[in-house]
Amino acid sequence: MIEVEGISKTYGKVLALDDIHFNTKKGELFGLIGPDGAGKTSLFRILTSLLLPDKGRASVAGFDVVKDYKKIRSIIGYMPGRFSLYPDLSVEENLQFFAKVFKTSIEENYHLIKDIYQMLEPFKKRPAGKLSGGMKQKLALSCALIHKPEVLFLDEPTTGVDAVSRKEFWEMLAKLKEQGISILVSTPYMDEAAMCERIALIQNGRIMDINTPFGITQAFPDELFSVSSDNIIHLVKDLREYQELKTAYTFGSNIHITFKNLPDITTLQTYLEKSGHSNIKIIPENAGIEDCFMNLMQNQA
Amino acid sequence: MNDKQIAIKSENLVKKFGNFVANDHLTFEVAQGEIFGFLGANGAGKTTAIKILCGISKPTSGNIRVAGFDVYTENEKIKKNIGYMSQRFSLYEELSIWENLRFYGGIYGLSAKTIRERSEAVLKRLGLEDQRNAHVRSLPLGWKQKLAFSVAILHRPGIVFLDEPTGGVDPITRRQFWDLIYEAAADGITVFVTTHYMDEAEYCQRVSIMVDGRIVALDKPTALKNTYSCKSMEEVFLKLAR
Amino acid sequence: MEAFIKKEFFHIFRDVRSMMILFGMPIVQLLVFGFAISTELNNAGIAIYDQSRDPMSKQLVQKIVSSGYFELQQVFSTNAEIEAGFKSGKIKAAIVIGKDFEKHFIQQDGAQIQIIADASDPNTASIISNYLQGITRAFQAEKLPNLKLPVEIKTESRLLYNPEMRSVFMFVPGTIAIILMLVSAMMTSISIAREKETGTMEILLASPLKPWQIILGKVTPYVILSFINAMTIVVVAWLVFEMPIKGSFLLLMGEAILFIVMSLTLGILISTVSPTQQVAMLLSMFALMLPTILLSGFIFPIENMPVVLQGISNIMPSRWFIIIMKSIMVKGSGFMYVWKETLIILGMTVFFGILSIKKFKIRLS
Secondary structure (H helix, E strand, C coil): CEEEEEEEEEECCEEEEEEEEEEECCCCEEEEECCCCCCHHHHHHHHCCCCCCCEEEEEECCEECCCCHHHHHHHEEEECCCCCCCCCCEHHHHHHHHHHHCCCCCCCCHHHHHHHHHHHHHHCCCEHHHCCHHHHHHHHHHHHHCCCCCEEEECCCCCCCCHHHHHHHHHHHHHHHHCCCEEEEEECCHHHHHHCCEEEEEECCEEEEEECHHHHHHCCCCCCEEEECCCHHHHHHHHHHCCCEEEEEEECCEEEEEECCCCCHHHHHHHHHHCCCCCCEEEECCCCHHHHHHHHHHHHC | CCCCCEEEEEEEEEEEECCEEEEEEEEEEEECCCEEEEEECCCCCHHHHHHHHCCCCCCCEEEEEECCEECCCCHHHHHHCEEEEECCCCCCCCCEHHHHHHHHHHHCCCCHHHHHHHHHHHHHHHCCHHHCCCEHHHCCHHHHHHHHHHHHCCCCCCEEEEECCCCCCCHHHHHHHHHHHHHHHHCCCEEEEECCCHHHHCCCCEEEEEECCEEEEEECHHHHHHHCCCCCHHHHHHHHHC | CHHHHHHHHHHHHHCHHHHHHHHHHHHHHHHHHHHHHHHHHHCEEEEEEECCCCHHHHHHHHHHHHCCCEEEEEECCCHHHHHHHHHHCCCCEEEEECCCHHHHHHHCCCCEEEEEEECCCHHHHHHHHHHHHHHHHHHHHHHCCCCCCCCCCEEEEEEECCCCCCCHHHHHHHHHHHHHHHHHHHHHHHHHHHHHHHCHHHHHHCCCCCHHHHHHHHHHHHHHHHHHHHHHHHHHHHHHHCCCCCCCHHHHHHHHHHHHHHHHHHHHHHHHHCCCHHHHHHHHHHHHHHHHHHHCCCCCCHHHCCHHHHHHHCCCHHHHHHHHHHHHHHHCCCHHHHHHHHHHHHHHHHHHHHHHHHHCCCCCC
16 A cells, blocks of 8 residues: 655755655554654655655555655545644534545545544534643544545654553554554554554664564564562662673563573572562563564664 | 651642632642652643642642642742753753753752753763763754753752653663653652653552542552552553543 | 635634734724824914914914814014924924915905925824815805805915925825735735644645645635725725725725735745744734835835835835825826736736745645
8 A cells, every 4th residue: 555665865964764665555554663753754744745755766555655646645644743733623613624625524424433523522612722632633533534535644643642542542543444444653652563463663764673563572582581579770770780681671660681691590580689689570571562672773773 | 658758748739720620639748759650641630730739830729838838829939949841841952952951050040160060960971971062953852851851950959840751752762761760769859750651650659640630549550550450550540541 | 615714714713813913903003093193183283474464364363273273382473483483393383374465365366375384294294284274265265255266365385394295195005005914914924824833734735735725715814804904994094084085996995905915925925934923923024014114105205215225115015005095095096097006016916926826835845
């Protein structure tokens, strides 16, 4: 559905995108995972024909993003990174306006947005600027969907949104996918990667890996352990001072570690006991997306 | 925590906007040097409460003291004794790192000598010594946030309020940011932090969870997980906030 | 398109600031102006130099003084006193009644009245001389009712300090030009810049809307509102200043619409280079408002400007619009007399229109 071949983009001296390649399939939910400043927004703008790439070519549904920009603009739905609706117009007026812009009506494609819009219905007379974060995001999605786009581009739809609304949002995306809409979504939250069919990990304008979430975690090269004790603050310090470890990163109340050489749990256990830790647990752990991302980041550096 | 000094004491904090109750009888205490997680869904009333605690807005009712000062009458003193940093509030992009440090030090009335010493220490800690004259604009987001935090505690406030400080920051830098938080707390600075990353909630000594203007849970992360028999804070949050 | 226009009206009517600029400011500007003039006139100090001192001239003086518009400050007995009286600042006008007034008046062979006004304050001066002329004319009609020829008394106006007669009729067209320019150009540029600020421009660009559709949708409401404004101003000007409309009202409104459209294209042009509302507002202020006020002949007569500035004033659209309005309103000229100026504004409209559509980016920069 989306084909990207060797896209590069620079702003002055800053290289925002560096030789990006990837393809998505029809009906696929594809995620671009990476922190702010990784180049996600530039890539979205190029794919939605709003920005010209310096190098490379890209197409959406077979239409070239540079030459056929008019065609692209009529078949895509786009939700930019920041809240981009009219704050002084009501929920209903916003939706009506965007329906008209795409020469359709709310009624025509109501089935698509029904589940989402029903949650907004009680507030439909309220100005969009006065909605809560989660509600704004639902309205923005409704507006991007109202013309039944073939491809949906969602740039960081869950940034700054609380965990509950985020979860609901991903449930909505899963439903849209069932209706056959191809979706490209970006997020800085690594835990959301698992909701996508395939993901690209992006950092400093480069794609570090593309695979299914499972494939990516499977490719984690080292043996990973999760360590915990009663005093996590000291545990971090002590593990960082322990020379045998390659990495030690906090994950909630645990610390994920990898060894430079062959893992030696017993020695580590003794070291931690000597350092005064109690209730020490060192157990093998399956790598998550965030583990993989940090590993790839280190390789890149 | 009774044996420790109390940094924030809030008794029945109420804030109403017309008929709408944004904060409904919030009662909690935060000890000096504690890392306190202030969680809640969007629109639950977190920002309103933080504004009151920072002395920027006045509560409708309630007895609230921050750093020992009353929020109704001594808000100017409160402002001198706290640091504040949010995802949006940041540094002056067109000023250099050094100029930002000097400017904020000046705002809080630090002497030139103190500013110089502490700024050097910050640059050294963050490994930015070579880039002291670089414009803040040119820094990656993660670095900006770490610098913004260091600036917020440059005047050694008793309490620092952090409003979603790590939003959009990459996973490694995010963890480095929390190292800074721990160091500040070890120096006795109280850290009052909001976040949407639920793994970060686990790093707090205690967390409160707000739903519709009320605090529905307040305890250590481990205790909360036990109470609600959940494996992670994320589950606890989803259970309570949904 | 219709949805776009509707949406634009919602923005305008819901934003207090827009409503203030649109409707509050023009009326306030005009009223401040009108108020200033009416107070001055009620207290205008005058002096009289009656060279005849006969019963008829005394009656005329009596009539002028009792009219209520003037306050008799001084009575002169030599010409030299006139100059000194003006320099003291107490008097705004002096009336000199010629020798043997009664004799000439009855014989109808050229009784002379000279009105000298301080034209460093051109509004007041021109209004005073208009009033005085009116009073002498009424006096004449009263005394000699059977006369057919109206110009019996030769009233001769001489304006001191500002020999060019700068009347209130200059100010009203100038104010109209400024208000239309401000409302049209500033409001469109701000409203387009606002779409960039809120990020909605990004969505509009990524939609099938074409640039001209976006522009037309943004501009149409302002054409309508500015037009309503133009009519209001003309009506208020007519009521407050008795500004005449001697020529065709339709022609006047047609020219106003042309000027409005021209201002809107300028507004769009400004918005294409302004990333934020503030930049748009500042640019409108400095690139449009100040030159309009200073160089269009509104305040400073073009003939008195240095040659370079005279040249620059040629590219000020409002200069030509003011000429057109003066011709139609004061002189009652038809289209035949203003087609050149109209053509110039039309040319500017086309030029700025094409330029702004060209500059309106179909992508983000």
